[in-house]
Amino acid sequence: MGLKCGIIGLSNTGKTTLFNCVANTKVQNQPGVQKANIGQIDVPDDRLYEIDSLIHSARVVHATVDLVDIPGLTKGSGQSDSGASRFLADIQQTDALIHVIRCFDSPTVPHIEGSVNPVRDKEIVDLELCIRDLNLIERKIQRTEKLVKVGEKDARKVMDILQVYRKHLEDFKPARTAPVHEEDKKHITELSLITEKPVIYVCNVDDASAVNGNSWVEEFTAAVKNDNAEVLFLAAELEAEIAELENADDRKAFLEDAGLSQPGVNKVVQAAYRLLNLQSFFTAGPKEVRAWTIHKGMTAPQAAGVIHSDLERGFIRAEVMKYADFMSYKSEHACRDNGKLFVEGKNYIVGDGDILHIRFNV
Numbered sequence: 243m244g245l246k247c248g249i250i251g252l253s254n255t256g257k258t259t260l261f262n263c264v265a266n267t268k269v270q271n272q273p274g275v276q277k278a279n280i281g282q283i284d285v286p287d288d289r290l291y292e293i294d295s296l297i298h299s300a301r302v303v304h305a306t307v308d309l310v311d312i313p314g315l316t317k318g319s320g321q322s323d324s325g326a327s328r329f330l331a332d333i334q335q336t337d338a339l340i341h342v343i344r345c346f347d348s349p350t351v352p353h354i355e356g357s358v359n360p361v362r363d364k365e366i367v368d369l370e371l372c373i374r375d376l377n378l379i380e381r382k383i384q385r386t387e388k389l390v391k392v393g394e395k396d397a398r399k400v401m402d403i404l405q406v407y408r409k410h411l412e413d414f415k416p417a418r419t420a421p422v423h424e425e426d427k428k429h430i431t432e433l434s435l436i437t438e439k440p441v442i443y444v445c446n447v448d449d450a451s452a453v454n455g456n457s458w459v460e461e462f463t464a465a466v467k468n469d470n471a472e473v474l475f476l477a478a479e480l481e482a483e484i485a486e487l488e489n490a491d492d493r494k495a496f497l498e499d500a501g502l503s504q505p506g507v508n509k510v511v512q513a514a515y516r517l518l519n520l521q522s523f524f525t526a527g528p529k530e531v532r533a534w535t536i537h538k539g540m541t542a543p544q545a546a547g548v549i550h551s552d553l554e555r556g557f558i559r560a561e562v563m564k565y566a567d568f569m570s571y572k573s574e575h576a577c578r579d580n581g582k583l584f585v586e587g588k589n590y591i592v593g594d595g596d597i598l599h600i601r602f603n604v
């Protein structure tokens with residue numbers, strides 16, 4: 243279950259800079275080149291190294307998040323015949339959006355709207371996304387009208403739901419806040435509305451504001467406080483420079499110099515996990531110590547299915563050690579001897595940090 247996030251925002255807000263400081267693949271900032279960048283980032287989790295320090299595995303494998311960085315949106319991007327509609331299609335299949343907000347001023351980096359104004363910028367982008375989603379809803383309304391005419395079961399009900407979304411989007415409010423029952427949302431799933439996706443706002447600030455933010459961040463945070471969204475800030479350019487350093491100790495020293503305990507981008511990944519209700523479990527053996535991403539509440543067979551569908555299909559049982567137990571007893575053997583290796587069946591709900599060994603038979 244790979245998590246996929248799309249990076250959106252106006253032009254020159256620092257999207258590609260952010261992408262470059264997190265993604266394992268680097269891309270050039272090429273003004274005028276209009277294509278999406280696709281990359282992958284590791285989900286930072288020190289517990290992997292802690293486990294590895296006890297079992298000395300051949301390698302440590304992090305969970306990953308796929309990232310899609312699209313060119314900046316502008317007024318008109320939401321129209322279905324605009325060039326940007328192609329990039330918007332690139333982020334249609336993502337689980338969450340990272341909306342980069344420009345909170346830095348710079349004489350050398352022009353702002354396409356002429357001045358720094360985070361709240362206005364967000365509204366411009368939201369407006370375009372609403373226009374695009376409205377378009378999709380309207381087309382589905384036309385299709386559904388025909389079904390209502392031929393008296394198809396449920397068509398009337400679907401129509402009512404679509405009208406709620408239409409009204410909401412016409413008021414330029416995102417689909418994610420539409421007053422629709424949870425179970426009725428399935429009727430629009432196939433449209434993959436962009437404004438339905440959960441969003442993390444990342445305020446991109448100057449180096450000097452990396453630790454405490456600035457007044458633009460405060461203004462922006464206050465403006466979206468009722469949106470039920472996460473707001474973070476980081477200094478993308480500073481982080482990108484640090485990420486360029488080859489040596490891990492150098493990176494750490496530069497981060498500390500800047501007053502940061504961890505790369506700001508870690509905060510972005512952690513926020514995405516919180517927002518999407520995700521957690522990790524581990525597998526640990528001589529070949530690898532590895533983290534896997536699952537939804538909170540998943541059962542042991544479902545979690546096994548994330549590793550491989552055979553493990554879900556042929557699931558027999560899971561042997562489970564809690565991370566804290568493993569760290570205090572220091573081996574599987576000692577956990578077993580102390581009653582800390584639990585044998586669980588198919589109804590077991592996997593916990594964050596569980597170390598699992600799946601027994602299966604296919």
Ligand SMILES: Nc1nc2c(ncn2[C@@H]2O[C@H](COP(=O)(O)OP(=O)(O)OP(=O)(O)O)[C@@H](O)[C@H]2O)c(=O)[nH]1
Nearest residue numbers: 253254255256257258259313314346348351447479
């Ligand atoms: N001063 C300053 N400059 C920044 C910061 N973040 C990015 N920049 C600069 O802003 C310019 C644009 O950054 P990009 O990351 O390419 O912006 P983008 O949002 O990807 O732009 P588009 O792809 O055109 O939509 C680059 O020259 C960056 O070096 C920052 O925090 N401070």
Ligand SMILES: [Mg+2]
Nearest residue numbers: 257258312313
């Ligand atoms: Mg870019």
